[in-house]
Amino acid sequence: MSMKNRLGVSLLSLGLVGSAVAADIRFDGFPDYDSQLNAILGGFSAHEVGMLMNEHGGHHDRLKTNLATGSGAGDVVLIDRGMVGSFIGEGGFVDLTDWYAPIADQYADYAVAQGQAADGRQYAVPVDLGPGVMYFRRDYMEDRGYDLDTVMDSWDSYLEYGRQLKEEGVLLIGDAAAVATAYWNFNVEPGNGLYFDAEGNSLVTGPRFKRAFELARQVRDEGMDANIGEWTEEWYAGFREGRFATQMSGAWLLGHLQNWMAPDTAGNWGVSHLPDNTYGTWGGSFLAIPKQSSNHEAAWGLIEYMISESIQLAGFANIAAFPAHTATYDNAMFEESIDFLRGQQARLLFAEIAENVHPVNPHRGDQIAESLIGTALEQVLNDGMDIDRALANAEQQIRRRVR
Amino acid sequence: MSAQTDIRPATLSSGLTPDRGERMKQLWHKSTPYWFMSPYIIIFGTFGIFPVFFMIYLSFHQWNPVAGLQSMRYVGLENYVLSLTDPMLWQTMWNTFLMALYSGIPQHLVALPMAYLLLLLGKRARHWLTTAYFLPYVTSTIAVSMIFFVMYSKESGIINLSLAWLANGSMTQWLFGWLNNLLPLGWVQENSLIRYSVSFVVFWKYVGFNIVIYTAGLATISDELFEAATIDGANAWQRFYHVALPLLRPFIFFAVTLTIIGNMNLFDEPYVLTRGLSQASTNGMTISNYLYRIAWEWLDMGSAAAISWILFVVIGVFTGLYFWFFGRRGLGGH
Structure with missing residues (x-):
């Protein structure tokens, strides 16, 4: 490292310390939210905002420790849906x-409900959503004479499509487990949770999980x-x-597909809802204020700014974070066609899903x-364990562990 | 003049309280080493001793860390009962035990003759080769495991590609052709293979460490003994078996004890190779992996603390049994 570089680095670190000291509230999160904050904080003059970014897993582990010890958490924290x-x-x-209720109806209902605890109070507010979809290769679909609507008509027709593709030497999907995960995530009975009903009883031996396992x-x-x-x-x-x-x-x-996973496959892709016209969600993030923060008002100020209509749109443009604010879906941006998906107006589909999820x-x-259901699925798919037995084992373990 | 006035009060005061000054001086002298040690004592106390006691306390409580320290609830022995009747605990313990055997036994079976070979090769070669064998030991476990994860990969991994090359090569087909029925092997996807895949990485990483211990051990054996054996007509194998091996006993004892303790605590290699316990975890998860999952994914610190005490007892029992059976001979009769 040259002398000049070294000087530069030390000045930079001094600068970072300086800005950390000057900040009066801190945002703890994971990338790409740093890009989003850097882009939008110029418009938020009420407070000086510092940032602490860690990778996804590290951020949540850190937050667990902060909550355990009652110190060290930021004033606003980002939390993954999971x-x-x-x-x-x-x-x-x-x-x-009290702050959120007056504006809550501007946001996707299902996500608002996810931020509420069992007592019905709102502890986290949605900042971006993950509408659940199926990406498919157009060159293996319409280019080979298959009809998308027929394929996505039901899960059985989807599997039938897979059988025909196999004859042609193409695989339906990378990992069968995703089929099961999608099925049990997207077919939740109204009023139930993913794995538990409203009374907290386990649902994993029910028909939804059986069918999911059978499909996979x-x-x-x-x-x-x-x-x-x-x-x-x-x-x-x-x-x-x-x-x-x-x-x-x-x-x-x-x-991910477009930027680094498979940029060369541009134009070969399309996006659809899931088989059987299912609407569901896959991911999404929330904002919350830890009690240990000393500046709740200022923290709420930042959250309010981040979930405001124009900033939600900016997030969509900057880091492709799908807005939780439903009024944004009328923006012209949503009608833009996407070259990677062969010109499909995919965002309209995303918005439709976001508004229809239960x-x-x-x-x-x-x-x-x-994690217990994941292990059960692995035992069924890899070791040939009987589905009923695997699910019964999982349920027994869940009963023991959820105390 | 001024010097004299300065001296007088000094002699006077020291004459007045000779004991106290002396005592202070002695106290300072006695405590000096502790001042020098204090940084270590403070750090060790905070990160070494305190957690042990906190874990004992924790294992009798139910605690979700996310709910804060004040949410701890005393539950008596519930965590121990819950853990000991948990089929997953026994499964992971069995996994740990098998992987400890699969990786531990070959380590010593290879390291002993290898150390002897190095001795035969002479000083220069020995220094270079010992360093080479030791290198995996000082390399980051996570980095090593990630490289192996890539090598084990099903479609593009070098291991499966080499096997496929052997199975289809014109010269090797007659011997390896049967492999075609099995390929591609899911080294880190299949529950039937994961223990071997993990064990091999552990073996590869720690065999060098044992080689170093054994070469050091062999270096303590006097050359005269080997010379005498040679004169009596012993060949290289006989010199190894009848001279080197018996004298290496204390070293073997030490190295095997370390292997038992280390292997029972196995965490990093299976964690990376099962991709954070998301594939082949039924057979690939060790107790340490399981207690980490309980603590940090399932947020049940009390139960995790109880399991780590159970693991502590298990390691204690294994080491104790080993001492009981081999201790006297292992330590050369002392």
């Missing part, structure tokens, strides 16, 4: 109901998937090489159930 259930009901966050097992046993774990190098390679015809995910997968109540046992 964690929100186990976090908000435990008393560590400020009740935002058909995909695996008939060789329609590659049995490659998601988010691994081989999975990305599968997309680059065009081995998989479909992938269900949050709308946000588009950004609320799914979070439960403090969601994390436990999720």
Whole structure:
């Protein structure tokens, strides 16, 4: 490192310390929210905002420690949808109901409900959504004479499409487990949570999970998937090489596909709702204020700014964070056609899904159930365990563990 | 003049309280080493001793960390009962035990003769090769495991590609052709393979450490013994088996004890290779992985604390049994 560089780095770090000292509220989150904040904070003059960014897992682990010890958390924290259930009901966050209730109807209902604890109070507010969709390869769909509506008509027709593709040497999906996950995530009975009903009884031995497991097992046993774990190098390679015809995910997968996973496949993709016309969500983030923050008012000021209409649109443009604010869906931006998806006006579909999803109540046992169900699915798909037995085992464990 | 006036009060005052000054001086002398040690004592107390006691306390409480310290609730032995009747605990303990065996036994079976070979090769080669074998040990476990994860990958991993090359090569097909029925092998996807895949990484990483211990051990054996054996007509194998091996006993004992303790605590390698416990976790998850999951994913600190005490007892029992059976001979009769 040259002397000049060294000087530059030390000046930079001094500058960082300086800005951290000057900031009167701090935002704790994970990337890409740093890009979004850097872009929008110029318009927020009421307070000086500092940032503490960690990667997704690290951020949530840090937050757990902060809440455990009652110190060190930022004034505003970003929480992933998957964690929100186990976090908000435990008393560590400020009740935002009085501030949020008057504007709550401007945001997607289901996401608003997800930010509420069992006592009905609002502890976290949605800042971006993950409308659940199916990405598919157009060159394996209409270019080969298949009709999208027929394929997506039901889960059975979707599997039938997979069987025909297999004959042609194309795999339906990278990992069969995604089929099961999509099914149980997207077919939640009204009033129930993902894994628990309103009274907290486990639902995992019910028909929704059985059917989900059966679908995934058909995909695996008939060789329609590659049995490659998601988010691994081989999975990305599968997309680059065009081995998989479909992938269900949050709308946000588009950004990943387009920017780094498979940029060369532009124009070959399309997006659809899930089979059987299911509306569901896959991911999304929330904002909350830890009780330990000393400046609740200022923190709420920042949240209010971040969820305001124009900033929500800016987030969509800057980091492809899908707005929770439903009035933004009328903006011209939503009608833009997307080249990567062969000119499809995909954002209109995302908006339609976001407005039609039913609320799914979070439960403090969601994390436990999720990993136990994941293990059960693995045992069924990889080790050939009987579905009923695997689910019964999982339920027994969930009962023991959710205390 | 001024010097004299300065001296006088000094002698006077020291004459007045000779004991007190002396005592202060002695106290200062005695306490000096503790002042020098204090940074270590404070750090060790905070991060070494306090957590042990806190864990004992924690294992009798139910605590969700997200709810804050004040939410701790005394539950008596509930965490222990819950854990000991948990089929997952026994499954993960079995996994840990098997992986400890699969990786531990080959480590020593390879390291012992390898150390002896290095000794035969002479000083220069020995220094270079020991360093090379030791290198995996000082490399970050996470980095090593990630590289192996890539090597194990199903479609593009070097291991499966090499096997496919062997199975289809014109020279090797007659011997390896049967592999085609099995390929591609899911080294880190399949529950039937994961324990071997993890064990191999552990073996590869720690075999060098044992080689170093054993070469050091062999260096303590006097050359005269080997010479005498040679004169008596012993060949290299006999010198290894009848001279080197018996004298290495204390070193073997030490190295095996470390292996038992280290392998029972296995965490990083299985965690990375099962992709954060998301694949092949039924057979690939160790107790340490499981207690981490309970603590940080399931947010049940009390139960995790109870499991870590159970693990502590298990390691204690294994080490104790080993001492009981091999201790006397292992320590050379002392």
